[in-house]
Amino acid sequence: MPEVIVRKKATCVEEIFHEGGPASDKPLRRAAALAVIRNPFAGSYVENIESFMDDLKPLGLEMARTLVDALGGDAKAIEGYGKGAIVGSSGELEHGALWHVPGGYAMREILGGAKAIVASTKKVGAPGTRLDVPITHINASYVRSHFDAMEVGINDAPRADELLLVLVMTTGPRIHARVGGLKASEIKGEDGLR
Amino acid sequence: MKSKIRKIATFVEETQREMDREISPPTRRAAAVAVIENPCAGKYVEDLSELMAIGEELGELLTTRAVAALGISGPSAESYGKAAAVGENGELEHAAAILHPKLGTPVRRVLGKGAALIPSSKKRGGMGVVLDIPLGHKDAAFVRSHFDGMEVRLNDAPRANEIMVAIAVTDSGRPLPRVGGLTKDQIKGEDGLR
Numbered sequence A: 001m002p003e004v005i006v007r008k009k010a011t012c013v014e015e016i017f018h019e020g021g022p023a024s025d026k027p028l029r030r031a032a033a034l035a036v037i038r039n040p041f042a043g044s045y046v047e048n049i050e051s052f053m054d055d056l057k058p059l060g061l062e063m064a065r066t067l068v069d070a071l072g073g074d075a076k077a078i079e080g081y082g083k084g085a086i087v088g089s090s091g092e093l094e095h096g097a098l099w100h101v102p103g104g105y106a107m108r109e110i111l112g113g114a115k116a117i118v119a120s121t122k123k124v125g126a127p128g129t130r131l132d133v134p135i136t137h138i139n140a141s142y143v144r145s146h147f148d149a150m151e152v153g154i155n156d157a158p159r160a161d162e163l164l165l166v167l168v169m170t171t172g173p174r175i176h177a178r179v180g181g182l183k184a185s186e187i188k189g190e191d192g193l194r
Numbered sequence B: 001m002k003s004k005i006r007k008i009a010t011f012v013e014e015t016q017r018e019m020d021r022e023i024s025p026p027t028r029r030a031a032a033v034a035v036i037e038n039p040c041a042g043k044y045v046e047d048l049s050e051l052m053a054i055g056e057e058l059g060e061l062l063t064t065r066a067v068a069a070l071g072i073s074g075p076s077a078e079s080y081g082k083a084a085a086v087g088e089n090g091e092l093e094h095a096a097a098i099l100h101p102k103l104g105t106p107v108r109r110v111l112g113k114g115a116a117l118i119p120s121s122k123k124r125g126g127m128g129v130v131l132d133i134p135l136g137h138k139d140a141a142f143v144r145s146h147f148d149g150m151e152v153r154l155n156d157a158p159r160a161n162e163i164m165v166a167i168a169v170t171d172s173g174r175p176l177p178r179v180g181g182l183t184k185d186q187i188k189g190e191d192g193l194r
Helices: A051-068 A093-097 A100-110 B049-070 B093-097 B105-110
Strands: A006-018 A030-038 A082-086 A119-124 A131-137 A149-154 A160-172 B003-019 B019-037 B077-087 B121-126 B131-137 B149-153 B164-170
Touching: A006 A051, A030 A051, A030 A149, A030 B105, A051 A100, A082 A100, A093 A100, A093 B019, A100 A119, A100 A160, A119 A131, A119 A160, A131 A160, A149 B019, A149 B093, A160 B093, B003 B049, B003 B149, B019 B049, B019 B131, B019 B149, B049 B093, B049 B105, B049 B149, B049 B164, B077 B105, B077 B149, B093 B121, B093 B164, B121 B131, B131 B164
Parallel strands: A082 A119, B077 B121
Antiparallel strands: A006 A030, A006 B003, A030 A160, A082 A131, A082 A160, A131 A149, B003 B019, B019 B164, B077 B131, B077 B164, B131 B149
């Protein structure tokens, strides 16, 4: 079981008051937690990588807690989430896929059993690569007002033998959401979709 | 408020390892960024006092946010810096009006001291432009271990009629400083230089 070796962590919080329309009483807050870790599989093809997902679980939980704290400390205030990974140039895309289970599991656990699949994206990239992390409602993927994304990146990461792992949470809909569709107030909450 | 703020973002970076050496305690830095309407965009305005007043207001707001993001008291901060990016309908002088006449006093009030010049950078640019905020020790500009910089960017700012204003604060210098010069324990703190 390879060790999880963290080089650097970063958090980014955005508080959005308006986007040209009327300022909301409740600003939208979005937060991203980023961790830069060593990629234990960089530089060669390794067949069996799956056990590293378990090793990543504590990091996932810590990042999910960081996000709830950054957004005010109340897990009930979280309405949207997403996750992503950037793999340094000596790794392969599949290494980024290792983050699906521990990243998603951690956020569901911290948020008390969110039902929707956690939207995700990943790519191989150089230091400074930006990642548009997709965001959807935590209990119903089809809630249209909560489809969003947050751009993240770190100028000096990921290096060739690193992975940059990301979790994102938000506190509400897009600031001027008005394109219809399923509303958060209409969620049935049975299948994670509607 | 005099400033019309569209959004505020905060960034925190914590470096735990560098070149496989543990950084203990980790070096930490934070930046707070406000995206505001540029009241002088699109025309030549001779008197920039409105922007100077906005600078004073943002000096307090952004320093408070950055210090809070680090979870430290103001006087515990070690280095600082400031920067602004003016959207394409504005003038470089607008950034100067925000940054230079009045922003520094409230920054120093929040941080308790701050004998040194606050290092700064400014530019005009489009959305997603990168701001490299220069960093220097807050009480003695010659402390070599604290010469640094922090990169920030927001994919959707500054719009043409906006200005992005950033203040960065740290609780430490570079991760593994070893190029000599004045060290922080040698600070006299009288002239802001040594």
